[in-house]
Amino acid sequence: MTPPSFDCTGVIPASLLPLHADFSIDIESYRKHLNDMADVRGISAITVNGHASEVSSCTFDEQQLLLETACDQVGDRVPIVSGIYADSTAEAVRLARMAENAGASALLVFPPNVFALGSRPEMVLAHFTSIAEATSLPLIIFQFPVKEPLSYGHDVIGRLIDSVPTIRAMKDGSSDPVRSEMAVREYQSDTFSVLTTHSAWLLQSLVVGCKGILSGAGSTIANLQVELFEAVRGHDLEVAQAVAARIYSTTQAFYCSPGVDMHNRMKEAQVLLGRLPSSVVRPPLQKLPAAEVERIAELMRVAQVL
Template sequence: MFQGAMVAIVTPFKNGQVDEKALRELIEFQIANGTHGIVPCGTTGESATLSFKEHERVVEITVEQVGKRVPVVAGTGSNNTEEAIRLTRHARDAGADGALMICPYYNKPTQEGLFKHFEKVATSVDIPIVLYNIPGRTAVNMAPETIARLAKIDNIVAVKEAAGTMKQITDIIALCGEDFAVLSGEDYLTFPLLCVGGKGVISVVSNIAPRDMADLCNLYFEGKLTEARRLYYRLLPLCHGLFCETNPSPVKAALAMMKKIESEEVRLPLVSLMEASRAGLKRILEAYGLI
């Protein structure tokens, strides 16, 4: 259902408010450059510091602006199961094509707690669900065996896997089978993941280089492995450069340098890039030809 390069789109801010005009323009930039899907209100979209009202509005804007041209998979995760159900229900009612659900953070649930959390949301809201495993942010790793249990639930259709290891990726694919989509949550693992049977990436890099990230996936699916591998290595400096500090501060700085957004504003406790990081990122963007 979900494959290719889907952008984990930033939420642009201006003077402390969501910049709706800039968000719509970013969506058009993505679609014009062949992105395979839009994912608002994920980690890159700073969902953790959006109010419920802002979160819902960003999803509504995205669905409206996309107009069914590509799938919209709205971030709806929470460390409170009832809040996750509320956000997921809103995404469904707003017209999103799927929901991206992060593992509950801070609580540190057991594997059984993770299973029960996602099971409860999936059975409460009839929408395709993409699990999101990112232990570096949540303090808990969802085991491949737990993902395999969840994959048996009809509307849990994919996982965004960001544990950062090929062992975990291959274990999930082996346990879950071809009908369950494994998507990379790490841009730098996109090509290796495709080679072992993954279906694509939910990408930070696509914010600034959507055409190339989409083409990497397109080339792979067309069987043009040499060309795909060459493009992967071209993209690799961006994959590393956009994580020189905590995401999404670098990608917002990059978009501002590219004149795609007016302000690189992030919300506390995130801060704008330090000057050394900014200088290094600028060199990478210049070398790539983005500025």
């Protein structure tokens, strides 16, 4: 089956990783989770093998299984974006080739963790060029918060766009509204999209002009993200503000400290909603205390999603 084409815009939820008590992948629940997301009217794609699916704990074979399962389960309904999470360029190239063969429609390229010690522009450019030479799929840059070493300088992003024709979008996690607006105004075009992942200020980033949302929270509230995206596109400020107010409560539930638990909290939300049978996470992550689960439930009630 030829993968559906994808223009790297719109609302793109990222899947979670259902697990059994022994930490093995619960494929049956994963298939249901994929269906739940694909059933949301208005989404444009689904991302797998990202932070939300605990990709750092997954082997190459598990990542291949998750991608192939997604393509088999919902790939005829929505495009599948696969994360490229690797600490070496060689492994990133291997993952990219696997993803294209498995049926992905685009690739979300994470920065190698070695860049946490700092990087030179030519390192970043060579990494993306090697991936682009290994696959014909569109590439999405993953931009980390600008205060973190894993982020790319504004000029580096410009060089990537100019030098690698298959780079078609950026997942903007810069956590800086000024840098985010700069990216929209200076780099966004008919062939390059800025996708916000700023759940704390989705409304603002969409109003500035981001062409879509790529977020782990979409695993649970993709319907609200679609409503917000469409309201902004339709210039309906009243509806957009009302939806943003509901999203605000879910943001308080999912994105509090410590940040490492954000997708852990989304799993608990899925259990509360009756969508997943358990909230098991792989160590070093640990199950949340009962008091925090109750806090999540209360905030979901405030958001009118529970």
